Amino acid sequence: MRLCRARLWLAVTVLVLVHLAALGADLIAPYDFSAQHREFAFAPPTRLRFFDQEGQWHWRPFVQTQARAVGAGGAGGVAPLRLWVKGSARQVGPWVVETRLFGVEEPARLFLLGTDGFGRDVFSRLLYGARISLLAGLFAAGLSVVLGFVLGTAAGFYGGRIDEILMRFTELFLALPWLYLLFAVRAVLPLELGPIRAFVVFILIVGGIGWARPARLFRGVAVAAEKQEFVLAARGLGATDLHLVMRHVLPQSLGVFWTQFALLVPRFILAEVTLSFLGLGVGEPVPSWGNMLASLRGLQVLVSYGWMLAPAAALLVVVLCYEPLADWLQQRTKAGAA
Amino acid sequence: MNYVLPRLVHGLVLLTAVSVLSFLMAELAPGDFLADLQLRPGVSEETISLLRARYGLEEPLPVRYLHWAKSVFRGEFGFSMVYQTAAGSLLLPRARNTLFLTVTALILAWCTAIPLGVWSAHRPGGIMDRMAAGLSSFLLATPTIVLGLSFLLLAARLDFFPTGGMSSLDFDELGWAARLADLARHLVLPALALALSSFPVIYRHVRAAIGEVVDAPYLRAARGQGVGALRLLFGHALKAAANPLISLFGLSVAGLLSGSLLIEVIMGWPGLGPLLLESILARDAHVVVGAVLLSSVFLIGGNLLADLLLLWMDPRTREVR
Numbered sequence: 324m325r326l327c328r329a330r331l332w333l334a335v336t337v338l339v340l341v342h343l344a345a346l347g348a349d350l351i352a353p354y355d356f357s358a359q360h361r362e363f364a365f366a367p368p369t370r371l372r373f374f375d376q377e378g379q380w381h382w383r384p385f386v387q388t389q390a391r392a393v394g395a396g397g398a399g400g401v402a403p404l405r406l407w408v409k410g411s412a413r414q415v416g417p418w419v420v421e422t423r424l425f426g427v428e429e430p431a432r433l434f435l436l437g438t439d440g441f442g443r444d445v446f447s448r449l450l451y452g453a454r455i456s457l458l459a460g461l462f463a464a465g466l467s468v469v470l471g472f473v474l475g476t477a478a479g480f481y482g483g484r485i486d487e488i489l490m491r492f493t494e495l496f497l498a499l500p501w502l503y504l505l506f507a508v509r510a511v512l513p514l515e516l517g518p519i520r521a522f523v524v525f526i527l528i529v530g531g532i533g534w535a536r537p538a539r540l541f542r543g544v545a546v547a548a549e550k551q552e553f554v555l556a557a558r559g560l561g562a563t564d565l566h567l568v569m570r571h572v573l574p575q576s577l578g579v580f581w582t583q584f585a586l587l588v589p590r591f592i593l594a595e596v597t598l599s600f601l602g603l604g605v606g607e608p609v610p611s612w613g614n615m616l617a618s619l620r621g622l623q624v625l626v627s628y629g630w631m632l633a634p635a636a637a638l639l640v641v642v643l644c645y646e647p648l649a650d651w652l653q654q655r656t657k658a659g660a661a
Numbered sequence: 662m663n664y665v666l667p668r669l670v671h672g673l674v675l676l677t678a679v680s681v682l683s684f685l686m687a688e689l690a691p692g693d694f695l696a697d698l699q700l701r702p703g704v705s706e707e708t709i710s711l712l713r714a715r716y717g718l719e720e721p722l723p724v725r726y727l728h729w730a731k732s733v734f735r736g737e738f739g740f741s742m743v744y745q746t747a748a749g750s751l752l753l754p755r756a757r758n759t760l761f762l763t764v765t766a767l768i769l770a771w772c773t774a775i776p777l778g779v780w781s782a783h784r785p786g787g788i789m790d791r792m793a794a795g796l797s798s799f800l801l802a803t804p805t806i807v808l809g810l811s812f813l814l815l816a817a818r819l820d821f822f823p824t825g826g827m828s829s830l831d832f833d834e835l836g837w838a839a840r841l842a843d844l845a846r847h848l849v850l851p852a853l854a855l856a857l858s859s860f861p862v863i864y865r866h867v868r869a870a871i872g873e874v875v876d877a878p879y880l881r882a883a884r885g886q887g888v889g890a891l892r893l894l895f896g897h898a899l900k901a902a903a904n905p906l907i908s909l910f911g912l913s914v915a916g917l918l919s920g921s922l923l924i925e926v927i928m929g930w931p932g933l934g935p936l937l938l939e940s941i942l943a944r945d946a947h948v949v950v951g952a953v954l955l956s957s958v959f960l961i962g963g964n965l966l967a968d969l970l971l972l973w974m975d976p977r978t979r980e981v982r
Binding site (some may be wrong): 341351444445481491495497498499500501502503504506507508512513589593596597600601602603617618619620622625626632635639642645646652 | 662675676677679683684686687689690691695798799801802804805806807810813814817818824870915916918919920922923927937938941944949950952953956959960961964
């Protein structure tokens, strides 16, 4: 059990760091997500060096200026990695950010994870893409759990006709393989959407079809809760339905609520990645982890430019970290119920 | 027969509802194939309205649904605007390929998960248990996209397995044995990727189900009487734990179908997945509806099969109707 604790903390720490990095993308990303360095198409990751050509050790890592850039007027040689460098201005809400956490001076370039076919920095795009993919998962999971709670509780609480209709609906949704359903609903909407609209549409679609499974669980809780004596007593004392739900059903549903949330977030992150990967989600030039992976559908890119798999690795890490979280929540709920 | 019929009817009702829903969705979608065609400079307004009339798109929605439903029963599944042919002739071979891939993966996944799960439950905390647990939690977290891409990379690197398709170019000239070998060579990686994506869930359930019964008094008694470990585990314990596993069998079909959609697209298996994607992008409405409907046929069929298996295995389920 101690080991599990350690794993849980590790997972939570990693998740918090990843989300902070995504939120702070404007500060951390060395380049804009759409900045193209055309002369550096598919450039491999820039190596950070500590030893110069004479074998001298430097405490400050530096990068070699690449030959292609030297011709552009640079002195050639090396450029040290610096913290808090000045970059192009970025508008972040009401503020203008001009500093970057780290960077190198032109003409040297710093591509920590290489570049894609347009010479765009994969590391910067990974950070900006995390915003889209992670937030899409969080919002969509939030929406479907809330919808699931409202509808499921209504079904369990009132019973009768409402219950019947809602449960038939969930059955219908669950009778389709989830990805096919997602695709079918996506096909209803216009294919070409701006990035922001595509993002909102994704959340609405997934929230709109994802509530079925949680709703069934919430219904079970509500049915059980309604029969408890203190709920009956409260009702006898004249409590309104809303009061009963908020005061008595909701607290009992919280375990299911958080467990479902933790289970659904990685699932919906994957859904966003899948849709964007297949060209039905957020489109270029705005990065999402899915559309960054799309170029890998060409076999040549997959075989030759391994660093393009970075979003897949990031995806793996995020999903891997959500797993112990969901496990822990589930165990806690079970312990609470017993 | 008394207990089979209601389930069959339930499945059919569900299927009808799915067909109405998916047909409605396709029809309500803004823009269709003809609207896209209209954008072409050489196509006049009149041509479009003529085409609309010819394809019966002017008629009210219920009439169109009935027309379409009739053609489904004829096996035509409506009409593909893009290919100018019955949608069924596109869908059915693809559906067969998807079924072929998923059934192979299903067998592969269950045949590895059951022995591993049983053994892990038999020796909890042992080396096999810990290894399988580690593997399953890693696989559980591995997204299908990542799995598919890594297998594609593997195929490209190894040079032995093909990197797409279902058969080689000279397939028609091969003898039956060579054909079989060719098919198997194309099948291995997609089926493996798909099986690995559904393995962890099945493994965990097998382990949990066996773990619950493995210390039951009647099993201890059987062991005391000298029943061998293999027979004890696979003959007695597995049978006692079979109920939830059979239900899981039905559920695992859903996961496999979703997974196969992605694996097919990534690894170039000519199944329903690539066709669905292509027809969504081309606004080929009837093909989209047909693909969704067929996927749901497989899913409902899988659940029905699980129900029947349960009835056959466990007499208790026959009493409570």
